[in-house]
Amino acid sequence: MDTGKNVQKFILPMGPQHPALKEPGHFEFTLEGETVTAASVRLGYVHRGIEKATESRNWTQNLYLLERICGICSHIHATAFALGVERLAGVEAPPRAQAIRSLLAELERIHSHLLWLGVTAHEAGFDALFMYAWRDRETVMDLLEQLSGNRVHYSANVLGGVKFDINAEQATAIRIGLDFLEARTRHYLDVVATDATFLQRTRGIGIMDHELAKNLGVIGPTARASGVLRDVRVEAPYAGYRDFPVEPVLSQGGDLEARCTVRLAELLKTYATIRLILDQLPAGDLVARMPRKIRAGETISRVEAPRGELFYFIKSNGSEFPERVRVATPTIRNLASAMALVVGRHLADVPMILAGVDPCFSCNDRAVMLSRVDAEPEHWTWERLRRAGIAHYGGRMVDAGEVAP
């Protein structure tokens, strides 16, 4: 409310630990009254120096290292790297492997989008939706575990193909899971479009029209919710998407409501793609033979992560180790847009606008150094870290006999 008096200017630091987001990022918002007039961001709290670390690991070790950039979209990082290294080596993974890569990527998209739906609902104060979304997400987590043995780091890729096949029993389990998730997704689409309280937090908020979205350079669902077609699966199909095309979902809304509906509506397309892959899974080998040393050269590998375009630049000097691996993740691009969108909005909208771009800080922040405030920084070798891990969990190991029926 403009009272005509001089409004006190505040700078409000938020984070790295803060009530609005569950991941570490530091923001500074300049406020005049309740209105944000400037915003800046400081990252790096989970930076692990992974780009540097790739230079001292061989091509195979790097596949596993890069998969650990993100704990949400792990598979897509390994896929981007594997596709790039295969191109450098002049090797094409077999069609069945490419289809399984895309199948896993789409399952990962389901878990990522449902996780996002929960976080956004929570930021809006709609915790019932948050809990239902995360309950349903367990369906896809169980499927991923059934396929790979893991909930998060599936390690499905090897250089030249994939590690595991999909059998008839697993395909049936996926189909049953998708039927359940499809019904739930349709319900959530209805909820985000009709729930009056939720709409108060999303409709007309954080508006980014087509032109602004293009200028801010946003990508992924954040762009598609402003009518900008940015989807690498569609623009430059890779892996299994050449055989199993994806239909993009666009909205002209440009506000938070559109970002909600686009993500949910594209889940429905994802279910269709997975069913198609399962129906027409090409027969054949899972792995093509790869050389140990990769011939010198540079390549660019682009894939569509759940949050948007994931960009890998890979340079080989002809040895067993890469010369340089550059990873550009979608969040950094979308976060820049969030910093622009909060300006002029009320402080209370900030968490929702941030959540609207589905930020993922691990993706941005890639360096291992243990540092305590009360002591000198302590450096651990990988071996020491490994032994500490074994000792820690060894002490807690549950005897299988205790839990078996």
Place this chain on the structure above:
Amino acid sequence: MTETESTLPDAEALLRPMGGPMTTPEPNRLDVSVPASQLVAAANCLVAAHWGHLAAITGLDGGAESGMFEVLYHFCAGPAVVTLRTLLPRAAPVVPSLTGLITCAGLYERELSEMLGISIAGSSNTDPLYLPDDWPAEVYPLRKDAQLPGEISGTGAS
């Protein structure tokens, strides 16, 4: 005609007046060498024509023997990728900021600057983005000869 065929020649036509050498390392890619002094003009050729979007900025260290850095600006449109390549002397590496043309370039430039020690001329924000506040000055971790504090560059099992 695929989209690549229609867009890469467009980019080539847009960048031809810049006069830099062009190569096609892969069928969907066009690399254009641009001196730092013409970088903004070259980027503007693409931006003004609404050709693609800046997907990433990559800094490469050629090592002390080569005495050069190379900064790559990757623009993507559909499947096509155009890379503007700028060579810089390791002794005084400076590139102009693209933030006047491309808003989201700022965060990439901050990363490039702190990781390789390349100065960004005309940048409004030069604060570190990722590195800790107590990171030692003049230590640029992505340089090949970087003396990193402690063992953070350790090679796994060694």
